[in-house]
Amino acid sequence: DVKVTQSSRYLVKRTGEKVFLECVQDMDHENMFWYRQDPGLGLRLIYFSYDVKMKEKGDIPEGYSVSREKKERFSLILESASTNQTSMYLCASSKGQVISYNEQFFGPGTRLTVL
């Protein structure tokens, strides 16, 4: 059974803290993605990665960075957390090639609150 796991379901941090959100997939997928989901705004792409050590900016990369040192793991980093980064963060993965549908599989999400 395919699986994407995220390190925490709920996280509370203080403004200015450095925050790491971890995502691991066991499907040997090349592509991994980080989204945030906010009421009324839907899912918005922050960063994605096609391969180890490679990253691409999504629609809203400001205030975030990512790390992909191993194929199965994709980390989202908030260098200095701010209250406007309070959100649900969803990680996803998919196969590498842009053929057929290659659906994205999502993790359960991390609800981050920044106080």
Added chain:
Amino acid sequence: GQNIDQPTEMTATEGAIVQINCTYQTSGFNGLFWYQQHAGEAPTFLSYNVLDGLEEKGRFSSFLSRSKGYSYLLLKELQMKDSASYLCAVRNNQAGTALIFGKGTTLSVSS
């Protein structure tokens, strides 16, 4: 730029049929996806269209017209468990396998 529009909310009754529309504007279109997301859970894949026409999968069908930038998700024989958000997402050639999501349509099914 890219833009995806879908209604914010819809309501329907058990056993009915509901159609959720999605219109999009994008360059280099390379597929449209529908996902279902129950409250507090991760989105799960429902359907994929890249060519014009209807794709049927049990109670769910999805339609695409590329010339009109239009898709719909059709849900038949509605059940209470179909109450969820339905997300339309588009892939384009410039973004590889990345998806751009609409804001989602929250469907409430009542008895």
